[in-house]
Every structure is written in structure tokens, then in C-alpha cells.
Amino acid sequence: MSAPLVPVILCGGAGTRLWPVSREALPKPFMKLGDGRSLLRRTLDRAAGLSADCARIVTNRDYYFLSRDELAGALPTVAGKVRYLLEPAARNTAPAVALATLAVAQAQGENALLLVLPADHLIDDEVGFAACVDRAKALAADGWLVTFGIAANTPETAFGYIESGKALAHGAYEVRRFVEKPNLERAREFLTTGKYSWNSGIFCFRARDMLAALDQVAPALAAGARACWAASHEYAAGNKDAVELDRDTFSALESISIDYAVFEKAAKVAVVPGDFGWSDVGAWPEIAGQFRADAQHNRGSGRTLFIDSSQCFVHSEGRLVAVLGMKDTIVVDTPDALLVMPTVHAQDVTKVVEALRASGDDKHIYHNTLARPWGTYTVLQEGPRFKLKRLEVKPQHSLSLQMHHHRNEHWVVVSGTARVTSDEQVFLVGTNESTYIKAGTRHRLENPGMLPLVLIEVQSGEYVGEDDIVRFDDG
């Protein structure tokens, strides 16, 4: 019987160059692309096509509920079989891979094969990718640590390169060396040799071989990861499908990539170069590439009007965007922030995020729609003495029992049915009905039904800040 293949999805990456759609509270893996699926969802679907075995998602614990929401729509072969490793801090990929390997070794055995899939890139040719996975599995079963290389077709200076050495099998080579991001001249030289591919961050290996390599080339990390795994425990607030990595021991691990910590140093490292429509969608031009162009090479989502313009891209979430006489320009429009830049400046969006951080603004952290375990809320408008929100509560979910000192809340049910607790009373509020929660009242909002509950909340009062809330422990 062949060893199980366990997809390990690394769901991280701030995606600051994709601001204002990607923000800290809802980063790149959760961005919806042209077909409405997020990068995480696409990676989950890809994993489902490759393996029927239990996948692992390694992500920050802040993204646990967001990730579970993505899973709800994924292919059924993987949907029921995902477990989470929740990171208490950002520590690059080596700690994540080390802990995932320990988790898989414990659950599926040391002969299990891991397939590490970062959820921050696109793969267009799933069939071509599956063929590479087959090659990688054969090598991994033979003790190789396998990296996936991307056939380099342009002299990219933003990627690391892998030089292929001796052929091991059809389409598989020993790695001769890893090369850091080169300058343009070197990148051009690499291209002419035909021996270089881009480092994709996708890996395949047997659990036992990664553990052995860690012990040998990164012993401090190996020992630290084992200590962290021993100290970690099931995530109490969740669905018993997650392990919360121990904060102290995890935070003590070195922040380093798995490439640098292990692959560049280990003895038996192979590369499988492939050409499966990989794109790291690191910045807006790659997102634009996902959309169909018009005759003037303009692309866009939403309501766009291009006049005397060419090679522009517009991301709109509902407003009309008119682009007049522009060339090679990117416009990214969200409900509370707008970005305009020439395509050639796409790598500099980080500067905007840095400026926002420096100014104390929070538009690089939050959207005006925020996800919560129970659903989402959107601030529609805020003014003196009032705030307007749209709440969507998932079926069978509930907000905590709470009280506000300064604000009254008026709830109008737009669709679904709400169960409302107001001090001692509990009652249902149906579609088109409303109720009123006076300041000082202990209250709770629940969706007891099978369909989403959509509710407009009008807050009014002398103070409508989010911090005017007292939560009661309600078991």
C-alpha cells in the first residue's frame, strides 16, 4: 500500500502590494479572484483533486474562522477532512513546515508524504500540476526532498532561482544550487542556459526525511518545533478540528523560510520543473491578467467605463468607475479606500501601506466589512450620534450576550428570522419586522433558522463607539 499524500496548505502572506483589497484583517489568501473563489479556496480545491487524505491548513489563529468559511464552499472530498494548525505569531515558513510535519507524522505516520501548498499563488493547469505531483511523489517515496520549479520564461528579478543538476528521472533533477533573486543581467544569463527554474515554494517530501533533515541542518529549529508541538493543545473555542500552537515556544522559533533553513542545506534535494500556469499574483498586474481584455487591452471588474484609454485595469466593487484618456494605469476601488497608480508602480503599493501605518490610519488593517465567527458586519455610515450597520448572521449562530451604556439599537430584519433576548424576554422577529434595544438592556441576537439572517442595525445615542460594550459570560 502506498503512503498517504497529505496536503499542507500554508495560508499566510500579508499581500500588502494588493492593498486596498488585501488588508491585515483579510489578507491575500482570502481575496476573491475573477471566478469568485479565493486563493485559499482554489488551493483547497486543488488539494481535493490530488488527495482524499486529511489536509492540514497552517494559518494565524486570527484567520481560523475565515478559513473555515472558505472550506464551507470547497469540494466535498477535502471539506470534511481538514485540520488546522493555528499560529500565534508570524514566523515565516520553516516553523510552519516543521510543525505540520510533526503533526502529520503523529497522525498518519512517518512514511506519510507531505505536499506543501502555499495559498498565495495561482495554478491554471491543474492537470499539468498533477503530473508534476506524481513525479514528486515517486522521488519523495525514495527519500528526496522535492521542490517544484517553475519553467522560467522571462528574466524575472523578483523570484529566487533553482539550478537543475543531474537528471534523476523523466522531468526530475538533482538540485545543483539555489540562487537568491538575481539582477536582470544574471536573470537573462540563467534563461539562456535552460537549466534554471523559479522557486515556487511548493514542496513534497516524506515526513521522516524532513524530520531527519531538520535534525541535521537546523537542529535548534527541530528541537524548538518538537517542544512547541509537545506544549500545544486543541483549540478550545473551535470545532475540535484545530491545534493552537503554544504561544511561548512558537514565538521563540527562528523566523526563517523552509528554503533557506532546510532545502539549501540538506543533502538529497530534487527539483521537478513544471510549466503549469503558475502565477504568484503578488501585485495588481497579475490580478489584472485574470480578466479578459477588451480591444484596447483594458480589463476590469464591476461597472467600468473606458474612454480613449488603453491597457488599464479597474477593480470596482459596485461604484461606476470612468477612466478617460489613461494608459497603463491601475485603479482599485473599494468601499472606503481607492488606489490609483501607473502599472509600473505596482510593486510600490507597500509604500502606501507604510504611510498609512505611520499616520496611525487603520485602512491597511480593516475593511469596512469585518468577519466574525458568527458572520459579518458592515459599517454603512457613521455620523454624529448615529451609526448604521448591516449584519449577516450565519444559520444557527449567535452573538454574545451584551449591553451598551450609551447607545440604543434599532434592528430591522431584512431577511430571515431573528431570536432576540432583551433582559428577561425572548422573542422572534421576522422579515420586515423590527425591534428596539434600549441602552442598558442585556441583549443577544441569534439566528435560529436555516437561512442567513440579514439585519439593519441603526445605533443612536450620545456615543456610538465600538468600545461601549459589556459582554456577559453565557457558557
Added chain:
Amino acid sequence: MSAPLVPVILCGGAGTRLWPVSREALPKPFMKLGDGRSLLRRTLDRAAGLSADCARIVTNRDYYFLSRDELAGALPTVAGKVRYLLEPAARNTAPAVALATLAVAQAQGENALLLVLPADHLIDDEVGFAACVDRAKALAADGWLVTFGIAANTPETAFGYIESGKALAHGAYEVRRFVEKPNLERAREFLTTGKYSWNSGIFCFRARDMLAALDQVAPALAAGARACWAASHEYAAGNKDAVELDRDTFSALESISIDYAVFEKAAKVAVVPGDFGWSDVGAWPEIAGQFRADAQHNRGSGRTLFIDSSQCFVHSEGRLVAVLGMKDTIVVDTPDALLVMPTVHAQDVTKVVEALRASGDDKHIYHNTLARPWGTYTVLQEGPRFKLKRLEVKPQHSLSLQMHHHRNEHWVVVSGTARVTSDEQVFLVGTNESTYIKAGTRHRLENPGMLPLVLIEVQSGEYVGEDDIVRFDDG
């Protein structure tokens, strides 16, 4: 006793090149500029500084209530003394001037001096302008039809020119000829002679002289205007301060400018050239010029962030606008529509408006905040089965008695006090309180107080279109 000076404000002009801020339902004269005053309001303030006599505003009847709202904030010397001439159709300036002259002649006598002020440009130097008005008054009292010329300092091709002839007095000349918009070469020649000024559209004349000139050089228009004036009557729904021009006779008048109909043909025409900081603010670059520039020559209103950008202008109404790596670009951001263009394309905004018209969109007509005689309403959000509005009702104003078949309305008072009629009941709803109007109920909303009433309306129901309304005649 010297003759009265009567300011006649022409409040028209679509301002399509100022889309998306200027739209048909709230055009250019009502646009708020840097200091928060609209062009109409500035013109009213200017008129108040020049004359204590009753001013006339000539405007489309659709703009009557909007104009009255502007007047509420204007200087008291003019605020109480304005009368309106309401046009049932757009007919350029000659019919407007002819009818205003008839109105003034009737009310203030044929010796009254009219000062025609279009409400679609800026004047920075009010003192310099007042000096020109004094010169013009002296000439007008002597029987001249006087035009105001703007000292030409650049070879503009977008304006008409006036050539000065023989000097009549200090800073006043006989007009030798009017010249249509020249090409660049001719405009440059004009500049070198020092004899040409731009045609500002500002005029001063005695009522009797204009009536005589109309009879002589535009007899059909003169007769038509007299017929229209005879058929016109007081505007019934208003404040007894307006005359509604008769639709049939007014619509039959030729659509022609007063320059072309009278000034280019009349015998005794003078020009007073001036240099009083005139700008026609016809397009976005002139609006930008009203704002202070930063070190990189960027200008903006609202929350803007310029990075590696220069000579850009951003108009924002609240959202964060980040401009990265752009040069010479204009971004105009409104709640429901966005425009991005290079400064050099500023004259082409009309193309956007034309494209919207052709596509059946209405973003060139309406804003999402709409003015009504009783106040304003803003559509905050619309979705399946619901619509959210913010209503602001002026003190002592009332909406009509009405009924909806398909929608329920939930009203939450955010500030002020509402008087609500709901079938047979009449009751008050105070700040932070709410009420519910079920579909099928005859209802009315009133603001009985002395402060504005601000209200959030949540409409819910199977159909929330604006046309689901039955209005009852309630005297």
C-alpha cells in the same frame, strides 16, 4: 436721484465637464467650492456687495428650491430681496435677459440699470470688479450697452474675444468687434496687440436701451418675449417670490445667446476690460486651482495620500484616496461614481457624460443625495428586499401624505423631533426613538421643530422601487 442697479443672476449651465460632481439634477452653479460656498452663493454675495436693490435670479424651474436653499445662507442685504424668473426650458441667455429686462422695467422702471451676472464663474478680486461695475454704470446711464472684458493673458482658444476700439472714458472703450473662439495662432496675435479681451458674459445696461436694441436688432425675440411676459404668472407652489414663465410662448423663443442676438449687432456697445481674477471654472483644472498645492504641486480636498506623485488633483468626499506614482492626473471621487483622467483630457469629460446617456445609465443626471423642497434624502444602500435612506427634513417642513403598497418603513430619529401621521393617529417621535409604518398605511412625516430632523429610513418589503407611492392631496 441715480437709477437703481438691479443684479440679474443667470443660474444655468450644465457643467458637464465637471462630472461626476456636477450632474443634471445638481449642476455647476450649485457645486460647492473650496470655501464651502457654491458658485450661485458667491454670485449672490457679490450682488449683495454691489447693490441693495432687489435682485433677480433666472433659472430653470427645477432649480427653484435649490436656489432658495442657497439664498438662505447669503448676505442679508440681498437675501430678503430676491425674485425668481423660472424657465420651463433651456433657451440660452437671450430669452433670459430679455425677460429679466421686461420684469425689471415693469417693477423698477425703464431707467433701472441691469447688471447681468452668470453664476458659473469665479471672481477673486471683488474690489477690482466693483470698480469695473462703477465704470459700466456710468456708461450704461449714458445709453451704452456695456460688456465686461477679461484682460487676456494667455492665448485661450475656448473663449470668445472682444476687440476694443475708441476710448470712451478711463478704462472704457467702444467695441470694435466680437470674435468667435479663435485658433491658437490668431489667439496669439490678439495677445500681442493688447486690444483684445475675453468675453465674460457679464453685462450692464439700462432697461430702456436693451428693450430698444431688442426691438431694433432682434424684433422676433422682442415680440416673443413680450408675449411670454404677458402670459406668465406667479408661481403657485412657491413663496410668492417667483414668476413662472409661460411654457408655450417661452419654448417658442429662439435659443440664442444675448451676445449674438444683441451685442454683436447693436449700435452703441462698449467694453470695460478688467483684471479681477475671473475664472470660468469650466473644467476640473480650474477647480483644482482653488486649492493650495503641496511641495510636489499636488492639490486635493478630503482624505488624500500622494506618494511619488506630482501635479495631481484629488476631489474626495470622504473616502481615502491614495495616488501612487502619478503625474498630471485628476481623480474625482463621489459616493457613487469615480473619474480618473490626465489633466490634459479635462475638456473631454463630456464624452463620459455622453457615454452614460447613450448607455441608459442615470449617473449623469442624479446623485445619490437628492434635494427636495422639504430637505434632502440620500440612498445609503440598496439590496434585495431593502433600501436604506438618510432623510433630512428642514424645520417647519413636511413630506406629502402618502402610502406604499409593498414596502414597510422603519424610521429611527437620529436628531430632532418628528411628527408622524399614521392613518388616524398623529404622534411625536423624539431623538433615539423609532416608529414603524406598515405597507398600506397612509402616513406623513413632518418636522415641527426649529432644528433639522435627521432620520434613518429602513425600507423593507417585496418591492422597494421609488414608484410604489400613492400621494394624497392634502391641501
